[in-house]
Amino acid sequence: MNLLSLRYFIVIAEYLSFTKASAHLFITQPTLSRQILDLEEELGVQLFVRGRHSLSLTKYGVRFLPEATEIIRKCDNIREIVRKEDDDDGSIIGLLSIGYQGFLDTKLMHHTLKSVAKKHPRIDFSLSGGSPPELRHHLLINKCDVVFALNSCVANIPNIACIKLQANELQIAVPRNHRLSKYDSIDMKELANEDFIMLERKISPFTVDYATSLCMKNGFSPNASYYVDDAEKALLLVGSGKGITFLHSANNINRPDETYDIKVLSIEGIDNNLDFVLAFKRDHTNPIIPIFVSELMSFNEPNN
Template sequence: MELRHLEYFVAVAEELNFARAAARLKMTQPPLSQQILQLERELGVQLFQRTKRKVELTAAGEVFLREARDVLARVDHAAEQARRADRGEIGELSIGFVGSATYDILPVVVREYRRRYPHVHLSLTEMATPVQVEALARRDIDVGVLRPPVAGAIESVTIHAAHCVLAIPKGHPLAQAPSISVQDTACVPHILIARKTWAGLHDEIVSLCNRSGFTPHIVQEAFEFQTVLGLVAAGIGIAFVPPSAQNLHARDVVYRTVAGPAPMAAMAIAWRTTDASALVRNFVDIASAWEQL
């Protein structure tokens, strides 16, 4: 039995006329009659009572009609679900993200993605950039919102880049300075984001200080910017942080732009090179345009 046999049967059952059913199916009547006879022989039951005046369903035909309609409806539903999955409208998407992505980018992107694709289930897990790279390789996550650069069989696109600002304890002399350069921080204790969390920024800060003629006096490192800023608020030292970090501590921390060269903070979206799924593509497209959302 093939699906077309069910379609033929339903057409005849609904029209109760072989000629009209054949026209509906865009075929001639004799082949349609033969297909219905073949179906009845295969089932071993008579589905229609036929006379010269009319065609009627038998009791077996009534039952078979209900089941055939259900089967065809489920096939149509399965086909539509497959098409929706191919368009990335349903499914599951696992996303890794660095904590600092929640300051600005991630809420905007996730909100817009859920608006456009409400039937995709999102699973979000906070993890540092190196952990995301490993998770992508293991297929534990599908997309990473992380700090570039990344290596391996991973594609990435930078979606935002900006110069860091200087976070200074309120009341510190630098907070009142008319202009601050990297050289002005030479004799000030530094608090750095841990290299394990963001190797690129950690190394860039150290390198920039070295090019400015001094080795930064690092008194503390922290794994999260919330902790970095908490230590700044406590008066432990100053820190170079992404501009988005200004949304965290405003009461006891002063943020100042840096005159001249400053470390660059970038955010990127990453995914496996071999992953061409619409789920990933749709997320990347939305994230790439997040500043226009």
């Protein structure tokens, strides 16, 4: 068994596609398939269920994934592991892998990174932005030690601890000259005949599903005039008068009303759990996680 085949297995498990994995790894698909077949033969089990248009992990693959991920993690950090044994100055050495949603306010993350790096200069960080499904998956397979995300992204995952960082609500952004712009809050039923600019579901399925269900509960299905892959594009289209869109209050766009010539409205009578949180596994083994969390909490004053 070689490390290269383990790395290939992890990437395929992440994408659940030989085509996408081979493109990511810059190798041919037949080469990648051969590596996995050799790995399966060596293990004596089938790791993937191969359908005509789908790929999924078998129960053996699910069991093997965290073990392979941990082996690769330790091998990637072998220099730090060896040096730690002979370290005489008591300084902490290691790597913390951090995932985050790009459109959320990451100032708190930046402050924490800077502070930890100053106090523990031999700690390294790996940062990766991702969509909610990607972050959820990366947390599950231990590719990320901690993730900054919306609570809906990590809800219902067993053994996950969440620290609330910022209250977050779903809002509506309308053009400045829209008929509803004279209000500060609206009832969802007033939006039944509006054109919506929607995020593509693959970008944020939890939020899109929640927003769609909110419309359905109020007696209509949202009429999507545009689909976009980030919040900034949606706001640009709103400011151009092309429709309205849903917006998180905990976004990283400073003063969106002025920047995009829009009006942001609260939605009356909704109860959601979309707070901005830091999530990590309760049974984590990375000793840097409690250091990072402690430093984070020294900056954080939850907005309850």
